[in-house]
Amino acid sequence: MAPTLRSAPVQRKNFYLRVDTLKRAQKALGARTETEAVERALELVVFQEDALKAFRELCEKGEVEDVFGHYRRPSS
Numbered sequence: 001m002a003p004t005l006r007s008a009p010v011q012r013k014n015f016y017l018r019v020d021t022l023k024r025a026q027k028a029l030g031a032r033t034e035t036e037a038v039e040r041a042l043e044l045v046v047f048q049e050d051a052l053k054a055f056r057e058l059c060e061k062g063e064v065e066d067v068f069g070h071y072r073r074p075s076s
Helices: 019-031 034-061
Strands: none
Touching: 019 034
């Protein structure tokens, strides 16, 4: 994908990736190109991390009832 004026800086990278996994990801993400598939997959990981961070912060403030006990800090 060519960089645009509004996009973040882009740098060429070279990776060894499993072709079958890349093709499955490309199809699952509806990406037109392999580059687009990798970009979308990375964006999903970053989004997930941001969402989990926000959720943990809400749990720490006591604003969410953690009924499964996943986000309780171990007692010291």
